[in-house]
Amino acid sequence: MEVHVFTNPQQGSTHEQLVVTAKAAEDLGFDGFFRADHYRALGGIEGSSGDAWVTLGALAAETSRIRLGTLVTSATFRFPGPLAVTVAQVDEISRGRVEFGFGTGYFEDEHRAYGIPFPVTAERFARFEEQLAILTGLWTTPAGATFSHRGEFYELTDSPALPKPVQRPRPPIIIGGRGRKKTPRLAARYADEFNLAFPAVEEIFDQDLYLRAACAEAGRDPGTLRRSAVLLLACGRDHAEVARRTEALAAYVPEALEHGLVGSPAEVVDRIGQFADAGITRIYLQTPQQFDLDHWEFFADEVLQQVK
Known part of the structure; x- marks a missing residue:
């Protein structure tokens, strides 16, 4: 099982907190450090966030081993050409450690707040698919060749398709969601990883049926598509510590807490085993007090090596 730290800087953060936490994740043995791509806080509590790819570019120079990525970059925020340049550049700075989580965009308030167009759902999916292409x-355009595209929303003419990412043929792409048709179809065609946020174990099995059907239609081996999950974490030394961290999780939806990793190290290890039995091979851990190094250190000491 790969284990990654996942942060939501839009809920309130400083660049120093992100750097310190990413470096701690690397030192403690986590496999990666990911962040959300939001410009405005969720849940009505405003916090300072910054741009996801500016953050990752800075962290790429501050770290040396861990994978770095987004869950997930919003297709509504950026044009596909400049986005390809940005991701390739951060991949170069990190020496090939970028993972590209990508989605349609969904939080209308942040679009309105920053003057970003927010099309209806059908158009967002259509733009998302065209951007993936x-x-x-x-x-993947060979060096020295050019790339052109004429679609419904975007037109590129004789692009030199530079810079190239260090990872070849491209950085891994992560697509996620609970759709039965569109999302599995796009994942089967473009993704290296399919992600579910805060799933019940049973839900993983159900979604896997849609993924397998989409892979069969695309002529793809479903075993080549990694399954992952975002999970809430509240692990403690005793009942009081678990209760304190569980209380801090109350701001999240009850289902996310119910399906999360809550309890003693032994209970958390057992719970991770259930997700592994369901086919999950990578988890992204989210905590309400996301820069609580004591929590991350405790998890690393008591759980991480057992599940890796």
């Missing part, structure tokens, strides 16, 4: 096309 452009991004992968730019990244």
Whole structure:
């Protein structure tokens, strides 16, 4: 099982907190450090966030081993050409450690707050799919050749398709969601990893049926598509510490807490085993007090090596 730290800087953060936490994740043996791509806080509590790819570019220079990525970059925030350049550049700075989580965008308030167009759902999915074709096309165009695209929303003419990412043919792409048709179809065609946020174990089995059907239609071996999950974490030395961290989780939806990793180290190890039995091979851990190094250190000491 791969284990990654996942943060939501839009809920309130400083660059120093992100750097310190990412370096701690690397030193403690975690496999990666990921952040959300939001410009405005969720849940009505405003916090300072910053841009996800500016953050990752800075962290790429501050770390040396851990994977770095987004869950997930919003297709509504950026044009596909400049986005391909940005991701490839951060991949170069990190020497090939970037993971590209990508989604349609969904939080309307942040679009309105920063003057970003927010099309209806059908158009967002159509733009998302076209961007996937452009991004992968730019990244995989041979050196010295050019890339052109004429679609419904975007047109590129004789692009030099530079810079190239260090990872070849491209950085891993992560797509997630609970759709039965569109999302599994796009994942089967473009993704290296399919992600579910705060799933019940039973839900993983159900979603896997849709993924397998989409892979069969695309002529793809479903075993080549990694399954992952975002999980809430509240692990403690005793009941009081678990209760304190569980109380801090109350701001999240009850289902996320119910399906999360809550309890003693032994209970958390057992719970992770259930997700592994369901086919999950990578988890992203989210905590309400996301820069609580004591929590991350305790988890690393008591749980991490057992599940890795």
